[in-house]
Amino acid sequence: MKKSESVMQHSYRQLADQLMHAIKAGDYQVGERLPSVRAYAATHSMSASTVIRCYRYLESLGLVEARSKSGMYVADWKAQNASRSHLMTPQTPQVRNGSSPAPVEYDKLMSHQHRMMQLYALTSQPLHLGLHLASAAPAWYPCASLAKIGQRLLRKDAQAIGLYPTGSGLPALKTALIHHLASFGVDLQAPDLLITNGSTEALSVALRAVAQAGDAVIVESPVYFGLLQMIENLGLKALEVPCVPGLGISLEALEYALEHHAGVKAIVAMPNFQNPLGCAMSEKNKRRLLKLVEQYDIALIEDDVFGDLSHQGERPQPVKAWDRHGHVIYCGSCSKSMAPAFRLGWIAGGRYHNRIAALKLSNSLVTPLFEQAVLAEFLDSGALPSHLRKLRERLVSSIPLVLAAVQRYFPAGTQVVSPAGGWWLWLQLPEKIDSLALLRLAVAEGIAFTPGVMFSNSAKYAHFMRMNIGRPWDKELELGIQTLGRLLAQLMSARLE
Incomplete structure (x- = not known):
């Protein structure tokens, strides 16, 4: 472990130890709201991240609890202590003396946002794996090749950094992407394509284009947690439809959901290598999915960010390849297969394109051009295959x-x-x-x-x-x-x- 990491870990443990003793001494009563992260950090001359780690650590021990949009509170630790052999002492959580760690109380994870915060707090600690x-x-990424292209572009025109970006995407990148997408059956023209800040923005503007707060959208189950967080933040309702290992979303369950839930505005799916199952739908089932979308006249938001990562060598076609009426909103990204740090994505909105373009403009105006220029030259070089x-x-x-x-x-x-x-x-x-x-x-x-x-x-x-x-x-x-x-x-x- 690096020295800075060790010091940081030690300071949050010290803070947790002090607060634990204060809680047990009665300085903070059960149900009492603890100081905000900012206030506690200022009081102890520590960073906010240190206080967050302190709170999350104590939460894992059952001493404090987070309440959605409210803050941190002292948990009923005495009741938890009575129900177990002992409360875990302020050290790294572990199984000791045959007792299990504090049980996960799912009802306390009040929102998906809260669960995300829990996960980020746990995984923000120093990790080696x-x-x-x-x-x-x-x-595994072409980092050296991309770096050389970037250096060459900067030497050629350093003042490009001082230019304010405009437009719906660098024309050179759009052209290169159109050639790439055509290699697996997606036929687009430059006006059909918008460059976004990763697939996250693409999914967000797609959802906003087809649904409003209170509307329902169908998602796969299990499903990528970032999508659930996005749906929650937009005030939408996620209707979960089972995803079958090895097959993809259950079309029978999907059809049942569409028949019995009026007002569904869209289906969000990953037909190619679904996250987290990694399964791919057959071509036959992709066509059936498209027919259902057309039959009910709703949008299919197709997330194809993992399409390039086949374990069989063949790059499967997305549903968008068979879309002739613009029902499919196609979202892709370079983040999984080429350059995670670039945060570049793209979206082809079909019949929803104009609405998506307006939302993209109001959401982030434009996407940074330097990374687009680097990726465009990389694609043009023929190095991608x-x-x-x-x-x-x-x-x-x-x-x-x-x-x-x-x-x-x-x-x-x-x-x-x-x-x-x-x-x-x-x-x-x-x-x-x-x-x-x-x-x-x-x-x-x-x-x-x-x-x-x-x-x-x-x-x-x-x-x-x-x-x-x-x-x-x-x-x-x-x-x-x-x-x-x-x-x-x-x-x-x-x-x-």
């Missing part, structure tokens, strides 16, 4: 090794969904062990993954977890999987005692 991330290892081939080969080579390690080190009863593409494994834990409890233990060992509770507005995936496999197979990864298996076994053992 971040298996929760939404991208591959940096070495070779890069994607190498990326897929690396991903495919690590998958059997990770699967074998999970089978070797995780307890019997663990079930794994083998993906057809994308960065992750989706694991179902035995005995319905809460993966958030496992995450709390894992973070103490410097390891993180994404707990299943993030992938739904209900608790039905609480005993699942998503684990990133987009990195080279090495001893560190093997030891990390072994550690997760050991901690899971400890939790299972504690339940039996």
Whole structure:
């Protein structure tokens, strides 16, 4: 661990220790609101991030609780103490003396936003193995090639940084993207395409273009947690439809939902390598999905950010390839396959294009041009197919090794969904062990993954977890999987005692 990280960790532990003793001494009563992060940071001359880590640590011990849009409060820790053998002392959370960590009280996670804050607080701690991330290892991206292009562009015209960007996207990038999209059946012209600040902005303006606060949109289940957070923030209602491992969204359940829920404004789906299952719909089912969209005259917001990450080598076509009437709003990004730091995405809005363009203008005006220029030259160089081939080969080579390690080190009863593409494994834990409890233990060992509770507005995936496999197979990864298996076994053992 770096020295700065060690000092920071020590200071938040000191602060947590002081506050814990103050709570137990009665200086703060059960139900009393604690000082705001800003006020407490000013009082103790510490950073806000240190106070946040202090509060989240005490929350994991059951001493404090977050209340949505209200702040942090002293929890009923005496009642929790009476229901367990002891309250965990102010040290790294762990299974001790046969007792399990503080149970996850799902009703306290009042909103998806709150759950996101919980996850970010846990994973913001120093980690040596971040298996929760939404991208591959940096070495798997064409960083050196992109850097050379950027340096050349800056040497050629440094004053370009001083120009204010305008327009719906750099024409050179649009042209390059149109050629790339055409290679897998998406036929677009420059006016059909908008460049966005990542796929997050693309999804956001797409949702705003087709729905208003109070409207319902259909999503897959399990589903990418960022989408749930976005829907919640926009005041929309997420109607979850099951996603079948290996097949994609259940078309039978989807049709039932459309028949029995009037007023659904859109379907948001990832037909290619769904997050977190990694499954891909067949061409036949993609066409059936499109027919349903046309039949009910609603929008399909197609998120295709993982389409380039096939484990089979073939890049599957998106539903947009068969869209002839503009029902499909197609969203893509370079963040997963080319350059995560660029935060460049794109959207083809079909019949909703004008509304989307207006929303994009009011939302962020334009997308920075320098990264667009770099990506355009990279695509024009013809380097993308070779890069994607190498990326897929690396991903495919690590998958059997990770699967074998999970089978070797995780307890019997663990079930794994083998993906057809994308960065992750989706694991179902035995005995319905809460993966958030496992995450709390894992973070103490410097390891993180994404707990299943993030992938739904209900608790039905609480005993699942998503684990990133987009990195080279090495001893560190093997030891990390072994550690997760050991901690899971400890939790299972504690339940039996």
